[in-house]
Amino acid sequence: MITKNAPRFTLADWLPKLVMAPTVVVTLVCMYGYMIWTGVLSLTNSRMLPSYDFVGLSQYERLFNNDRWLVALANLGLFGGLFIGICLCLGVILAIFLDQKIRNEGAIRTIYLYPMAISFIVTGTAWKWLLNPTNGLEKMMIDLGFEQFTFDWLVNPDKVVYCLVIAAVWQASGFIMALFLAGLRGVDGDLIKAAQLDGAGTFTTYRRIVLPSLKPVFFSALVILAHIAIKSFDLVAALTNGGPGYSSDLPANFMYAHTFTRSQIGLGSASAIVMLGCVLAILIPYLYSELRGQRHD
Amino acid sequence: MASLVIDNVKKRYGNTSVLKGIDIAIEAGEFLILVGPSGCGKSTLMNAIAGLEDVTEGRILIDDQDVTFSSPKDRDIAMVFQSYALYPNMTVAENIAFGLEMRKVPKTEREQEVQRVAELLQISHLLNRKPSQLSGGQRQRVAMGRALARRPQLYLFDEPLSNLDAKLRVEMRTEIKKLHQKLKTTIVYVTHDQIEAMTLADRIAVMKDGEVQQLGTPQEIYDNPANLFVAGFMGSPAMNFIPAKVIESGNTIMLELTTNTIETPTTINTIETPTRLPFPNAESLQSHIGKEVLLGLRPEMITEPQPHKAGLEFTVNSHVNVDVVEPMGADTMMITRIGNNEVNCRCHPSYNMVVGATCEVMFDTSKAVAFDIESGQRLD
Ligand SMILES: Nc1ncnc2c1ncn2[C@@H]1O[C@H](COP(=O)(O)OP(=O)(O)OP(=O)(O)O)[C@@H](O)[C@H]1O
Numbered sequence: 001m002i003t004k005n006a007p008r009f010t011l012a013d014w015l016p017k018l019v020m021a022p023t024v025v026v027t028l029v030c031m032y033g034y035m036i037w038t039g040v041l042s043l044t045n046s047r048m049l050p051s052y053d054f055v056g057l058s059q060y061e062r063l064f065n066n067d068r069w070l071v072a073l074a075n076l077g078l079f080g081g082l083f084i085g086i087c088l089c090l091g092v093i094l095a096i097f098l099d100q101k102i103r104n105e106g107a108i109r110t111i112y113l114y115p116m117a118i119s120f121i122v123t124g125t126a127w128k129w130l131l132n133p134t135n136g137l138e139k140m141m142i143d144l145g146f147e148q149f150t151f152d153w154l155v156n157p158d159k160v161v162y163c164l165v166i167a168a169v170w171q172a173s174g175f176i177m178a179l180f181l182a183g184l185r186g187v188d189g190d191l192i193k194a195a196q197l198d199g200a201g202t203f204t205t206y207r208r209i210v211l212p213s214l215k216p217v218f219f220s221a222l223v224i225l226a227h228i229a230i231k232s233f234d235l236v237a238a239l240t241n242g243g244p245g246y247s248s249d250l251p252a253n254f255m256y257a258h259t260f261t262r263s264q265i266g267l268g269s270a271s272a273i274v275m276l277g278c279v280l281a282i283l284i285p286y287l288y289s290e291l292r293g294q295r296h297d
Numbered sequence: 298m299a300s301l302v303i304d305n306v307k308k309r310y311g312n313t314s315v316l317k318g319i320d321i322a323i324e325a326g327e328f329l330i331l332v333g334p335s336g337c338g339k340s341t342l343m344n345a346i347a348g349l350e351d352v353t354e355g356r357i358l359i360d361d362q363d364v365t366f367s368s369p370k371d372r373d374i375a376m377v378f379q380s381y382a383l384y385p386n387m388t389v390a391e392n393i394a395f396g397l398e399m400r401k402v403p404k405t406e407r408e409q410e411v412q413r414v415a416e417l418l419q420i421s422h423l424l425n426r427k428p429s430q431l432s433g434g435q436r437q438r439v440a441m442g443r444a445l446a447r448r449p450q451l452y453l454f455d456e457p458l459s460n461l462d463a464k465l466r467v468e469m470r471t472e473i474k475k476l477h478q479k480l481k482t483t484i485v486y487v488t489h490d491q492i493e494a495m496t497l498a499d500r501i502a503v504m505k506d507g508e509v510q511q512l513g514t515p516q517e518i519y520d521n522p523a524n525l526f527v528a529g530f531m532g533s534p535a536m537n538f539i540p541a542k543v544i545e546s547g548n549t550i551m552l553e554l555t556t557n558t559i560e561t562p563t564t565i566n567t568i569e570t571p572t573r574l575p576f577p578n579a580e581s582l583q584s585h586i587g588k589e590v591l592l593g594l595r596p597e598m599i600t601e602p603q604p605h606k607a608g609l610e611f612t613v614n615s616h617v618n619v620d621v622v623e624p625m626g627a628d629t630m631m632i633t634r635i636g637n638n639e640v641n642c643r644c645h646p647s648y649n650m651v652v653g654a655t656c657e658v659m660f661d662t663s664k665a666v667a668f669d670i671e672s673g674q675r676l677d
């Protein structure tokens with residue numbers, strides 16, 4: 001006897017699953033699969049080709065005794081800190097200025113936002129020319145008559161990281177501005193009126209009332225910038241190629257160099273896993289607070 | 298407390314005139330209510346009083362001081378917004394104290410003031426919460442507390458109760474009334490709620506399209522509307538407007554209207570019975586003899602026949618068709634049709650009315666008003 005409620009698998013039931021399947025497979029294999037593989041490789045003594053001679057954590061030990069890695073980490077700290085800090089400050093300030101009902105706001109916003117549409121390779125190349133001492137900014141100033149002017153950061157091992165900061169800030173601050181501008185537009189106009197009636201000036205209004213209510217935007221911007229900083233690779237590749245020497249290396253460049261050009265797959269994998277750890281250290285608290293926030297509201 | 302004078306205030310945005318010359322003067326301690334349809338410029342006028350928007354023309358005086366060009370903080374005004382506009386990142390106590398802090402009041406004094414206001418509004422137990430942790434009614438109280446803390450010269454309320462549910466709205470309305478009686482503050486208050494307007498106001502200003510149509514006490518506005526708009530806007534259900542012909546009968550002027558009645562419940566033939574109504578102040582209709590006017594009669598002036606009123610000068614009984622019966626508890630609204638207009642009659646719930654049948658009603662025209670059909674202006 002056939003019951004009326006017997007489960008029948010029709011095409012309509014299967015179609016969504018079928019359509020989603022390739023994406024799921026690709027994500028599982030290419031993201032998580034390779035992530036795990038990298039983790040496994042970081043525990044082996046793989047050199048040019050993957051091998052499965054497990055050597056425990058000795059690759060990590062080598063990594064943290066490696067001068068070049070320590071330079072890359074220190075660079076990341078300096079670059080990341082300055083990049084994030086300056087981007088946030090500039091973004092907030094630009095957004096507040098743009099929020100003052102000025103004319104041509106649309107045009108100005110687009111101009112600021114445009115760098116984000118360019119790849120870091122193009123940014124890096126453009127700034128390489130601009131900052132180049134022999135035919136960039138320095139030459140222009142000298143041609144203008146400032147004979148003593150020197151600007152050699154790009155070739156100065158102590159200063160080259162700041163060049164990375166300049167280029168990265170140029171690229172990302174417009175985007176941060178757009179984020180904050182959207183946040184500012186979302187602030188209830190009555191709040192600002194209330195503050196005015198309470199006797200707060202423009203500066204106090206922003207500092208005490210408007211900006212604190214943008215905390216979620218601030219947080220999102222921080223996370224976006226932090227992971228741009230950690231995965232920065234192309235900018236360094238195009239602007240300085242890690243040089244002079246390896247003074248402007250960032251972890252991603254270190255990882256690439258060791259894994260793919262210097263036949264140190266084990267060491268490279270270990271560095272990749274450390275970077276993953278850094279990203280997770282930022283993302284997990286963020287996701288946690290986001291999810292918890294949702295449950296509360 | 299301060300008086301407020303709004304002297305011929307105009308406001309234009311580009312080519313659109315939003316306020317077209319507003320003249321309102323209120324005494325210190327008076328409770329003024331602004332009513333009017335959406336978009337008539339009430340919020341704009343409030344913003345102009347607060348100094349949040351510049352006026353295009355005219356003057357604003359608070360306590361006889363010309364403040365037309367002063368900044369909002371120098372006007373010593375507090376405003377309660379429809380959205381409450383509580384500072385989301387501050388606690389209730391900080392919200393209330395913020396205005397004092399900005400005016401450099403010492404900390405101990407601020408704390409005392411917060412305590413005083415919190416006790417007044419019964420929100421002492423909420424002082425350490427954030428606005429997001431409060432209910433609508435509690436937020437509303439905090440918003441009022443923030444306004445009260447500074448002891449300003451003038452309070453502005455822009456639809457403060459419209460986000461509350463019906464029960465809470467009634468409670469807060471009473472609370473605001475008590476507060477006003479206790480503190481004797483000068484208040485300008487915007488509302489869409491008829492009952493709020495009638496119960497709270499010392500005077501009501503009815504606005505339309507950026508103009509004040511009438512300014513008067515609630516009773517004046519209710520009994521003596523200046524024009525058709527005010528008459529139709531105030532009161533719920535609205536005043537009935539019945540087309541009527543001005544006729545001379547004997548040596549008195551009367552209004553004649555035609556009620557339709559069905560001969561018997563079984564036939565569909567209607568008979569038109571002319572009903573002649575006396576009119577107080579009838580001489581004022583002299584110039585309209587032979588013409589149609591609009592007779593304005595509040596629903597409570599058309600009732601079931603009331604023995605104690607029978608035979609009085611301005612009562613007339615007539616028959617009408619019952620179209621709809623709407624029991625409302627205390628009264629029953631009976632809707633009929635006179636001419637082409639629907640007419641609400643407020644009858645006693647025990648009065649027997651059958652839909653589709655005829656019933657007798659009593660017109661009491663002692664408070665009737667008449668309007669010109671074209672211009673809508675009062676005639677009497
Ligand atoms: N910044 C502005 N620019 C142009 N027109 C405006 C501006 N602000 C308000 N208006 C217009 O002014 C008119 C009055 O607006 P206002 O907010 O004062 O109405 P309101 O009486 O408070 O209405 P509501 O009861 O819906 O709150 C509206 O027609 C509105 O479109």
Ligand SMILES: [Mg+2]
Binds near residue numbers: 341
């Ligand atoms: Mg409004």
